[in-house]
Amino acid sequence: MYIQVSEDFKKKSKxxxxxxxxxxxxxxxxxxFTVLLTAACIGGGILLIIAKPMFLTLMLGIxxxxxxxxxxxxxxxxxFKKHINDRSHLTEITRTQExxxxxxxxxxVEEAGTDFPKKVYLSYDxxxxxxxxxxxWSMFLPIKKNLTIGAGLINTTTxxxxxxILSHEFGHFSQRSMKVGSYVYNVNQIIFNxxxxxxxxxxxxxxxxxISGYFSIFAxxxxxxxxxxQWVLTKMYSFVNIRHLALSREMxxxxxxxxxHIAGSLSLEESLLRIELASNSYNNVLTFYESRISKNQASxxxxxxxxxxxxxxxxxNEVEIKHNFPNIKLSESGLFNKSKLVIENQWASHPSHEExxxxxxxxxxxxxxxxxxxxxxxxxxxxTEEKLxxxxxxxxxxxxxxINLELNTFKAEFEEQYTNxxxxxxxxxxxxxxxxxxTVDKNQIPKKLSFDDLFSKEKVELVYALIALENxxxxxxxxxxxxxxxxxxxxxGQKYSASEAHKxxxxxxxxxxxxxxxxxxxxxxxxxxxxTGEHGRKNEFIQAYxxxxxxxxxxxxxLSVYTDMSNATVFMSTQTPxxxxxxxxxxxxxxxxxxxxxxxxxxxxGTASVDLNEQDIKDMDYYIQNDxxxxxxxxxxxxxxxxxxxxxxxxxxxxxxxxxxMKKNLLDIMKEWKISPEMEKVN
Numbered sequence: 001m002y003i004q005v006s007e008d009f010k011k012k013s014k015x016x017x018x019x020x021x022x023x024x025x026x027x028x029x030x031x032x033f034t035v036l037l038t039a040a041c042i043g044g045g046i047l048l049i050i051a052k053p054m055f056l057t058l059m060l061g062i063x064x065x066x067x068x069x070x071x072x073x074x075x076x077x078x079x080f081k082k083h084i085n086d087r088s089h090l091t092e093i094t095r096t097q098e099x100x101x102x103x104x105x106x107x108x109v110e111e112a113g114t115d116f117p118k119k120v121y122l123s124y125d126x127x128x129x130x131x132x133x134x135x136x137w138s139m140f141l142p143i144k145k146n147l148t149i150g151a152g153l154i155n156t157t158t159x160x161x162x163x164x165i166l167s168h169e170f171g172h173f174s175q176r177s178m179k180v181g182s183y184v185y186n187v188n189q190i191i192f193n194x195x196x197x198x199x200x201x202x203x204x205x206x207x208x209x210x211i212s213g214y215f216s217i218f219a220x221x222x223x224x225x226x227x228x229x230q231w232v233l234t235k236m237y238s239f240v241n242i243r244h245l246a247l248s249r250e251m252x253x254x255x256x257x258x259x260x261h262i263a264g265s266l267s268l269e270e271s272l273l274r275i276e277l278a279s280n281s282y283n284n285v286l287t288f289y290e291s292r293i294s295k296n297q298a299s300x301x302x303x304x305x306x307x308x309x310x311x312x313x314x315x316x317n318e319v320e321i322k323h324n325f326p327n328i329k330l331s332e333s334g335l336f337n338k339s340k341l342v343i344e345n346q347w348a349s350h351p352s353h354e355e356x357x358x359x360x361x362x363x364x365x366x367x368x369x370x371x372x373x374x375x376x377x378x379x380x381x382x383x384t385e386e387k388l389x390x391x392x393x394x395x396x397x398x399x400x401x402x403i404n405l406e407l408n409t410f411k412a413e414f415e416e417q418y419t420n421x422x423x424x425x426x427x428x429x430x431x432x433x434x435x436x437x438x439t440v441d442k443n444q445i446p447k448k449l450s451f452d453d454l455f456s457k458e459k460v461e462l463v464y465a466l467i468a469l470e471n472x473x474x475x476x477x478x479x480x481x482x483x484x485x486x487x488x489x490x491x492x493g494q495k496y497s498a499s500e501a502h503k504x505x506x507x508x509x510x511x512x513x514x515x516x517x518x519x520x521x522x523x524x525x526x527x528x529x530x531x532t533g534e535h536g537r538k539n540e541f542i543q544a545y546x547x548x549x550x551x552x553x554x555x556x557x558x559l560s561v562y563t564d565m566s567n568a569t570v571f572m573s574t575q576t577p578x579x580x581x582x583x584x585x586x587x588x589x590x591x592x593x594x595x596x597x598x599x600x601x602x603x604x605x606g607t608a609s610v611d612l613n614e615q616d617i618k619d620m621d622y623y624i625q626n627d628x629x630x631x632x633x634x635x636x637x638x639x640x641x642x643x644x645x646x647x648x649x650x651x652x653x654x655x656x657x658x659x660x661x662m663k664k665n666l667l668d669i670m671k672e673w674k675i676s677p678e679m680e681k682v683n
Contacts, residue, residue: 003257009250012243019243020187023236030229034075037225041068063218070205070222075229077193077201090121090148091388101377104159105147108167111262112174118144122384124302124392126152126279130169145173151388154374154381155303156278156310158323160367161271162374164263171258172251191237194230201226249351253359264367265360272353273328281310288414289393294613298393300404303385308411312418316425323371330357421660423667426674428455431667434463437523438549447525451674454526462522466515473508476501530670537672544666551662555655561598562652564591569648572641578634585630592644595651596624602654611657616650623647 005013045061045068095102102120109116117130127150147169154162202223209219259268285305289298299305313319314326321327330353375381393402405413423431453459472491478484479501488497491504530541568588571581599620602608608617624647628640 003254003261005254006250009247009254012247012250016240016243016247019240023187023191023240026232026236030232031075034072034229038068038072041065041071059212059214063215066208066215067218067222067225070201070208070219071225071229074201074222074226075194087121090123091391092119092121094120098378100379104163104377105166108163108170108262112167112170112258114170114174115144117147119146121146121148122388123148123150124152124388125150126156126275126282128153128165128169130172151303151385152278152282152306153275154377155306155385156274156281156325157271157374158267158325158369158371159374159377160263160267160369160371161274162377163370164259164268165271167259167262168255168268171255174258187240191233191240194233252350252356256356256360257363260360260363260365262367264369265363265365267367267369269357269360270322270327272356273330274326276353277310277313277326277328278306281313282306284309284414288410288417291613293396293398294615296398296400296402298396298398298402298404299389299410301382301385301407302389302392304382304407305410305414308407309414312415324373330354423664424671426451426455426671427667428457428460430455430460430463431663433467434519435552435663436526436545436548436666437520438545438552440520440524440527442524442527442531447528449525449529451529454522454529459522462515462519466512466519469508469512469515473505473512476504476508480505530673537669541666541669544662544669548659548662548666551659555659558598558655559652561591561594562648562655565595565648568592569644572636581631595647599647599651599654600624602658607658607661608654610661611654612650616646619643619646620650 042065045064048057048064049061051057093101105116105120118132127148129148130145131148132145147166149162149166153165157165205219205222209216256268282302285299285302288305289302310326311321314321319326319328378384396402475484476491479486479489479498486498488495489501490496496504527545531538531545565588568584568591571584576584599608603617603621603624608620612620623643628637628643630637630640630644
């Protein structure tokens, strides 16, 4: 199969190759400079020793020669660098174990016109990738690639969708014209190694400097010169990398086209749209079990739970089911994104899903599809899932023997946790990203409105329109202030140059004022709707509203306790003289007392037990009951320092959780209006 590359691909390939050519010239000049400098340092050192042999000249001569050697080694160190991928999280599978899967890969390899992978691995997550151990020499020597397939991906796709995703991965290497992308990638890695990956080099220079005070002077000279070389290479890295990423985005489109020719446009589109939900569901399961480590709870099959969570969210959002999987529409994937600002992200390695799907729909390649679950490619995928789950949880350290939750137990506890940690859907996401307005006019004559009017789709869209407008304004201001470097951008379908950005600010300010006014009016209607009538929960609503308003007013002051402690302890992360450390800890005492008082209030009212595990509660109780010593005999006492840091981190979490519970309590009271028929009659 041969697919003609686009003009954009050719253009960006030429740009990337030109950037490499310029880098090569700059590198050759730097290389020649270091060769001459090294020769001068070594020659000068030898002449100094010969001219006047003595200990001082011997040390200075060796130091000078060492400077040249280290600078020369810096410029060529990438030749000896090899990137080895960590495979501890991967599980290799063979053709003997899974013949059906390997048969599919055979078909893809043949149609794509590429080589079969050296090895095939299963990973835990929702992804697929091709990787290899790379070095400078891999640009010139043939190297076999390895294929990784995530079990979370197999679990949430059809056979046809999995075939499309794997075809995309092999599409990157299917044609000679794509090799330039691999070449650019390797050159980029070389520059990155020279610019950033220099810790081992620094350690070598420091070790040399520690041998003698004479050498430390020359070590400082070596670091100064290499830092100047790094400055030049940093500029080159940006120059090459921007062009590499632009080419990378074109390579994604090209690989999509390869996949569409092998498996069809629709199968790749549907898998792209579902992958975010599948990934979020997998991560939700992981988060669920992270909070249960203290209870020694683990999963028997995390992928069965992933499927449940994915279908749970699909049902909540009324997503249709197709071929036994949620079928996400493109319009649903960006439901709350109301931004009108379009900026090409020159640092993105992948185009957006919207851009990819637009291209796929334009291709509209139809293939006969197999809609069976991809898991059916395996002889016993459930057993495979359980083995991977056991391997994943073997990395967790439990205090006692772990307990595997049954699937039905997980379902019940996940649903309960979700209900406790989210606002009821009757509010239509109105309060998900905003709080009640406590400045509303509480004396308005209530309008003839219904619950559904107050939380209609149009009212909810106002909230997300305001968020988008404020984000757009911040971005435009960054362009005006030259904090964001770009030439052009689109706003509401019209192209602007960076110099014209300021023209948009008055319009955005007016739009923000208008939308804010509409939201505030709706919030006033909401308050007056729920604070009128003779319903038994009216007074309860007003009291809950006032309590939340009071806590909202206090929130910044309470959060300042954390801010003050952070500022008072910042010295611990910097090199500080011993006498100053003791003094700074003494200055911290009044701030720490406030922190302890705040945490004590949470422990005494019992709310901490809802949000913290048993060990954290014990630690916090010990922390507030004792005057801990953090520094003694010129060293930090790590166990006490850790208690202090935990307390500082836990406090803002408790603060936000209390706000959430108070807000949820208010909304739960309001929810009663929705389910209470007599309230609609009252209003």
